[in-house]
Amino acid sequence: MGVPVLTAGRHWRTGLVVTPFLLSCAVFWAVYSAHRDCLPDRLATHFSGSGHADGFSSAGSLPVVALTLLLVAGLLFGVWAYAIEVTPKGWRGQLVFAYVLAAFLGYVHISVVLVNSGHENSADQVSLSLWELPKALGAAALAAALGLLLATLVAPAQRKAAAPAAPGPRLDLGRDESAVWTRTVGSPVLRLTGFAETVAGLALCAAGLPFAGVSLVLVGALSAVGGSGARITVDRHGLTAVPAWLPFPRLHIPLERITSAASRRVRLLKDIGGWGYRVRPGQSALAMRSGDALVATLSTGSEFLITVDDAATAARLLNALIVRDGRPADQGG
Amino acid sequence: MLVRLDTTSPVPLGDQIAACVRGAIAEGSVRPGERLPAARALARSLGVNVHTVLRGYQRLREEGLIELRRGRGAVVTTEDTGPARARLLAGAARLVSEARSFGLGDEEILDLVRTGLSGG
Known part of the structure; x- marks a missing residue:
């Protein structure tokens, strides 16, 4: 089946890459809902080498953590697929990576629900078999195969040359x-924004919000340095751009x-x-x-x-x- | 700013660099107060020794077009007359090279300028 059956533009590719994360969310939610009544208030969420529970968190926080993790990962993959043009090889890697990650994260969180299920009174006796790890890896491998199959069937539509x-x-x-052309270019907008951010950051510091203040000052200083100018050079080595006042980052x-x-x-x-x-x-x-x-x-x-x-x-x-x-x-x- | 060097030209390379920078100041593509590229970087781009570039920069400093400061590198002088002065110097350089290509010696060129002065 060397020949792809379909080609996908970036909207479809984004959909395909995000799908495993949504599926994982759905399966997790289904399992969690089905077992909600059999779960203790305090879930065992961390296990020692012997498989006994040694870390706990509240029953309510597990779905929040699991769904947030899956959705954020899905969002990042979606942005990656949407924003960056991929080669056929890169597409295969992207899809397989997405399926493996979604399956692994989903499996791990679902297995936490399953092992806690039935211990309504206390999670102290909950234990996780060491076999869960190879099983999680097996699920990931299965997902990888599915991703690979999809990538073989659906090729990325190539941008028109x-x-x-x-x-x-x-x-x-x-x-x-021999000749060289060089010129500096600055950005008044970036300079002004940088200056404004720095002043706002200092004001926040003075108002007793040091963390937000210092972060804003750093961002402002960065914009100001970026906006204060770059030197563009064309010479026998090629095209180079560096900030006017710093030797790096060099493009x-x-x-x-x-x-x-x-x-x-x-x-x-x-x-x-x-x-x-x-x-x-x-x-x-x-x-x-x-x-x-x-x-x-x-x-x-x-x-x-x-x-x-x-x-x-x-x-x-x-x-x-x-x-x-x-x-x-x-x-x- | 475009800097071109012709290795077969009888004009010394440092002077060729100075002429290009002077031209850039004269036409305004390098503005007063702007920093020139670091001598080392320019030398690497052109494939010449860093001292060659420094000789060119030194010459521009003697002409009052740039300032050389330790740690800040070469900066185009902020005086308003800078670009006009650069144009004047470029004109003088053109006069000299044209007169030389005409076969005139130094004294004859000076005589030429003196005649021009007495005429004005």
């Missing part, structure tokens, strides 16, 4: 010439991974979706403001976008460096 980017004109760069795309470059005007909210480092299917972007942006098309087919003034010169230099590297940036012209 982007039309080859119209290569921008390139700088006339001689064999004996670097090697020249061999770039197939062509161009400049275009972008609107922050409409085209990219906000400030900062943004990852979307087929595009990652370092966005500080609306306006001129340098767009590098990568060998994977996706593009990397960075907002910076005079991006046209940067694109022309990148194209020239790519051609000198022995690769044609513009086929046929």
Whole structure:
């Protein structure tokens, strides 16, 4: 059955990845409801190596913990499946991982309900057989097989291959010439937000809320550093972006991974979706403001976008460096 | 700011770097108060010795276009006249190179400028 029967876009993929967590929740809830009357007020929830209960929690907290855990895990997997384009191999891994995790978490919590069931008076005598662990792993393996089967039947719909980017004109760069283009770009919005957050954080500290205050100051300082500017450099090594006042974090795309470059005007909210480092299917972007942006098309087919003034010169230099590297940036012209 | 170096040119590499930075200040793509890239980073990008870049920066400092401070690196001078001064210096450099390519010696170039001054 090497051939997938169906292809799934990201909505369907998200559904398939979230399903095992919802199923686990449903099964857990069904088992819990059925045994609710036979459960002690204090449930045995932790067991020593010999299988005897050595940790307890209230009967009401178990479903809250179990359902929250499953739903949060499901949500994270859902966001992962929705936001990030996957390769067929990555899709298989994602699906199998989701099924295994959902089955394991579900099994463990259900078995806690089952072993406590029938000990209405006291949970002290509850014990968990060591066989539960291999059984939990067995359930996970079964779920893995199910996930693998699904991944074989349903392939991720591949994004239509982007039309080859119209290569921008390139700088006339001689064999004996070396060149570098570098420019700083800042974000007044991020700077202002950072400043406002820092002031609010200090106010919270003064008002006697040190934890919230310090967290806000840290976030504010981070935005302020990010917004105070980044230095973008194009040279024989490729494309690099670093904060203007710190040597890290450093974002670097090697020249061999770039197939062509161009400049275009972008609107922050409409085209990219906000400030900062943004990852979307087929595009990652370092966005500080609306306006001129340098767009590098990568060998994977996706593009990397960075907002910076005079991006046209940067694109022309990148194209020239790519051609000198022995690769044609513009086929046929 | 675009920095280009031609290794076959008779112009020293440090002077070529200075000319590019001067041009960037003149046209405003590097603003007053802005920090220039660290000499080490620029040297790595261009594949030259860090002292070559520092020679270029030193020359710009002598021209009053940038300030070199320990720990802060090279910063474009915040004086309002900076860009105009850079344009003037770039013009002078152009005059010299054009006159030289014309076959004029140093004295003859100075005479040329003196004639221009007496005429104005």
